[in-house]
Amino acid sequence: MSELAVGDVVAEKTFDLNRGSLVRYAGASGDFNDIHYRDDVAISVGLPGVLAHGMLTMGLAIQPVVEWLGGDSGRVLDYQVRFTRPVLVDATAGASITVVAKVGVLDDAGARIDLTVTFNGDTVLGKAQARVAL
Amino acid sequence: MNPELQGRAFAPTAPYLVGREKVREFARAVFSTSALNFDPAAAQAAGYADVVAPPTFPIVVQEATLAQLLAEPDAGIDFTRVVHGDQRFTYTRPIVAGDELTATLAVTSIKSLGGHSMVTSESTIVDATGAHVVTAISTLVVRGDE
Numbered sequence: 001m002s003e004l005a006v007g008d009v010v011a012e013k014t015f016d017l018n019r020g021s022l023v024r025y026a027g028a029s030g031d032f033n034d035i036h037y038r039d040d041v042a043i044s045v046g047l048p049g050v051l052a053h054g055m056l057t058m059g060l061a062i063q064p065v066v067e068w069l070g071g072d073s074g075r076v077l078d079y080q081v082r083f084t085r086p087v088l089v090d091a092t093a094g095a096s097i098t099v100v101a102k103v104g105v106l107d108d109a110g111a112r113i114d115l116t117v118t119f120n121g122d123t124v125l126g127k128a129q130a131r132v133a134l
Numbered sequence: 135m136n137p138e139l140q141g142r143a144f145a146p147t148a149p150y151l152v153g154r155e156k157v158r159e160f161a162r163a164v165f166s167t168s169a170l171n172f173d174p175a176a177a178q179a180a181g182y183a184d185v186v187a188p189p190t191f192p193i194v195v196q197e198a199t200l201a202q203l204l205a206e207p208d209a210g211i212d213f214t215r216v217v218h219g220d221q222r223f224t225y226t227r228p229i230v231a232g233d234e235l236t237a238t239l240a241v242t243s244i245k246s247l248g249g250h251s252m253v254t255s256e257s258t259i260v261d262a263t264g265a266h267v268v269t270a271i272s273t274l275v276v277r278g279d280e
Contacts, residue, residue: 015165021163024162024163025163025164027159027163028156028159028160028162028163028164029160029163029193029194029197030194030197031197045214054218054221055190055193055218055221056163056164058190058221059163059164059188059189059190060164060165062188062189062190063164063165063166063167063168063188066166066168066188066189067167067168071167071168071169071170071171071176071180072168072170072180072186073168073170073171073186073187073188073189073228074180074182074186074227074228076189076225076228077224077225078222078223078224078225079189079190079222079223079225080220080221080222080223080271081220081221081222082219082220083217083218083219083220083221127220130189
């Protein structure tokens with residue numbers, strides 16, 4: 001990895017979510033908020049429909065980086081995101097989330113990997129950054 | 135929201151025992167492809183005692199502390215108005231199956247902005263020996279009256 005440079009894309013991946021993905025994440029995480037599987041409840045609180053869990057988006061967005069690190073998440077030292085836009089998951093069409101991971105900073109500690117995470121062309125996570133050991 | 139929450143001390147949560155199947159279930163749910171999340175032999179070959187939990191798994195342990203915060207009788211937090219603003223994890227090491235973890239909550243900041251309140255809390259997660267594993271930091275945004 002010695003020839004890494006700032007701006008290099010180290011990983012890129014698209015994830016296709018459907019309502020089943022949300023139910024699966026609800027069970028795995030214990031977050032059973034109704035807005036992640038019931039349109040009627042989502043609409044009653046002013047949302048356009050069922051949304052993906054923010055933590056599901058955060059959780060999958062780091063996966064291409066872990067793959068790049070050879071599957072060893074022990075090399076992820078710090079990971080942060082800001083939730084800026086919801087991901088609406090249509091009952092039939094689902095939702096596609098695209099992750100692009102780029103080198104933001106290189107230093108003695110390793111690298112800061114900056115993630116661009118988009119849904120329908122809009123960025124859904126802000127300041128999505130992981131510090132990794134190289 | 136009650137500004138006096140800032141600096142309040144909370145009791146550590148009951149120990150959470152990390153199960154191998156829970157790690158696998160969570161790993162599948164976040165679309166992991168890493169053998170270290172599923173295969174104990176692969177994890178051991180990489181120097182871990184058992185399967186390794188994905189980076190965002192600490193949310194499962196942190197959740198109990200956020201429930202403590204929302205349940206605080208004088209917090210003045212209306213759960214139906216809470217939105218997750220941001221999230222951060224700072225790791226000493228990854229969580230592995232077999233870990234027995236406890237989390238201790240501290241409210242580090244409370245701010246108001248344009249009718250909304252923002253509460254930032256830090257959950258320090260340690261293992262059975264008391265050694266630090268990961269700190270989970272969340273900002274919850276409580277929407278004001280419309």
